[in-house]
Amino acid sequence: MTAMRTLTATEIAALQVLGNSAEEWSQIRVAEDFRPEQLLRSHFEGMVEIASGARxxxxRVRNYRIGAGSLVESVTALECRHRSAFGNGVGVATMNECGGRTVRIFDTMSAQVAYVMAVYRHRPQTIAALERMIDAHAESRSAEIGDVGRNCRIVGARFIREVRIGNDVEIDGASALENATLCNGVRIGVDVKAYDFIAAEGARIGNGSIVERCFVGESCILDKGFSAAESLFFANSHCENGEAASIFAGPYTVSHHKSSLLIAGMFSFFNAGSGSNQSNHLFKSGAVHQSVHLRGCKFASGAYIMSPALEGAFTMVMGHHSYHHDTSAFPYSYLIEKEGRSHLMPGSNLTSYGAVRDIEKWPARDRRTVRRDVIDFAEYNPYVTGAMIEAVNILHTLQEQDPDAAVYTYNKTLIRSASLQRGLKLYNRAIVAALGALLDRGESNPRYDGTGRWADLAGQYITHRAVTEILDAVDRGELAGLPAIDNRFRVFDVHYDDYAHSWAMDVYTALLGHTPTAAEMNEAIAAGHNAHAAMRRTTDADRDRDSSLDMAVSYGLDDDRDEVRREDYFAVRGLK
Incomplete structure (x- = not known):
């Protein structure tokens, strides 16, 4: 804010003529170029500051600073009634309704820090250190006067109480906003009711949505009456119509249907079909159970999961599943219901063009400008490839235990023999493609040791070793602030290719039994390119089937000629 001054007697008289009143005019401060015409038929209480060009x-305004060029019009109450941290430090009972994974939100929170807070509860010293940092951050944000940033537009709202508002924010017709921070570029729409929350840069909450104790991350959208409580939403998530309760919604979590419920679980790059549902208690100990749907999972219409449960990355779920499965070792699978049982089809999603389309569309749909969350989009990566290698080992073990079995049992799921055989072929081809791609980028550098197990930390692929090193540094007090922790995650991401190359070299060396020669490296890279091309031919054929004229039923509705049906179909689908 620029230098402020008190009002002159002449200005006060002019303001009163314009229908304005104040509890105490001496507490109203204005910019040097203030003109009485900036205020019209309004009432001011407590300390109020009006910057240049603000109107x-x-x-009614109480204890607020109004930034340069901002408009506050027809607002029942814009007020800061008491000292507030504006949503910073609010506890959100994410993933588990009973609160065992409570995350204290703050206005610069990254998905990675939130993930650690939610998932690493077995490290109480780390959690305590992080909470102390969040407490300090919340205290630094605390004030008795609220702020409206520059070039904001706040029109037709009813009650805005203890809300810190950043620059270029629009609030149009909101019903109630309380104890919150709206970061730069946030949009709040008609009839929104939101309490104890933070909306990160570029987030949109609109059209009657109800939000309570939530973090709405960068460029997220909650719209069309969506209801969310005790939940975290990270970059580019988009939820409409339905409901979320106690969820950790990693990047690109999508739910568009009125009948869908996301509850007590973790999601990431997720898509919920209509009627998707989960239940998180068994009427014994209460709502204590949770489910995790790893990156890229999709629920078909009517899919149901009884928690606890866990699906591998890029799994398509169809039907009802109530046996508490764990298929985390089987990425790119179908989990389908047959005769009341959960059947696993390992690797089947590797042949689907839908999976390819998803992986390609996410980077193109990244609306962020700040990019606080670290997100890795790489199709071929150590995390998923490592799972596929584990899947191959498990399938071989099952086969060796009973070579003649028609159906195998694994973690509460059934795998038919034919599905097992097909899964081995699909995974082996994908592993070749992945290893080739990973060996073909990055460099061998002992500084970047990517060997061992990898994790997906709410969108970031990272080694378990690196995560442990970061958290150990927190415990020792070497990373004394939240920005320093985020920076460590970012430093790993900068060198991701080298870490991934290191992991692939280690795996390839183990497969060969010796350090690969230059010729063997070139052979592996070429084999990877060939395997990738073969996979693309399969998924392209799947796309072609989906785009064929066999799918043109109901097109060319008012004409019996095939050529009209074809032209209508191609025009609508954007095909040639």
Missing amino acids: VIRS
Whole structure:
């Protein structure tokens, strides 16, 4: 804010003529270039500051600074009634309704820090250190006066209480906003009711949505009456119509249907079909159970999961599943219901063009400008490839235990023999493609040791070793602030290719039994390119089937000629 001054007697008289009133005019401070015409038929209480070009029209304002060029019009109450941290430090009972994974939100929170807070509860010293940092951050944000940033537009709202508002924010017709921070570029729409929350840069909450104790991450959208409580949403998530309760929604979590419920679980790059549902208690100990749907999972219409449960990355779930499965070792699978049982089809999603389309569309749909969350989009990566290698080992073990079995049992699921055989072929081809791609980028550098197990930390592929090193540094007090922790995650991401190359070299060396020669490296890379091309031919054929004229039923509705049906179909689908 620029230098402020008190009002002159002449200005006060002019303001009163314009229908304005104040509890105490001496507490109203204005910019040097203030003109009485900036305020019209409004009432001011406590300390109020009006910056250059700011306007207040037919509103009541109490203890607020109004930034340069901002408009406050027809607002029942814009007020800061007491000292507030504006949503910073609010506890959100994510993933588990009973609160065992409570994350204290703050206005610069990254998905990675939130993931650690939610998932690493077995490290109480780390959690305590992080909570102390969040407490300090919340205290630094605390004030008795609220702020409206520059070039904001706040029109037709009812009650805005203890809300810190960043620059270029629009609030149009909201019903109630309380104890919150709206970061730069946030949009809040008609009839929104939101309490104890933070909306990160570029987030949108609109059209009657109800939000309570939530973090709405960068460029997220909650719209069309969506209801969310005790939940975290990270970059580019988009939820409409339905409901979320106690979820950790990693990047690109999508739910568009009125009948869908996301509850007590973790999601990431996720898509919920209509009627998707989960239940998180068994009427014994209460709502204590949770489910995790790893990156890229999709629920078909009517899919149901009884928690606890866990699906591998890029799994398509169809039907009802109530046996508490764990298929985390089987990425790119179908989990389908047959005769009341959960059947696993390992690797089947590797042949689907839908999976390819998803992986390609996410980077193109990244709306962020700040990019606080670290997100890795790589199709071929150590995390999923490592799971596929584990899947191959498990399938071989099952086969060796009973070579003649028609159906195998694994973690509460059934795998038919034919599905097992097909899964081995699909996974082996994908592993070749992945290893080739990973060996073909990055460099061998002992500084970047990517060997061992990898994790997916809410969108970031990272080694378990690196995560442990970061958290150990937190415990020792070497990373004394939240920005320093985020920076460590970012430093790993900068060198991701080298870490991934290191992991692939280690795996390839183990397969060969010796360090690969230059010729063997070239052979592996070429084999990877060939395997990738073969996989693309399969998924392209799947796309072609989906785009064939066999799918043109109901097109060319008012004409019996095939050529009209074809032209209508191609025009609508954007095909040639």
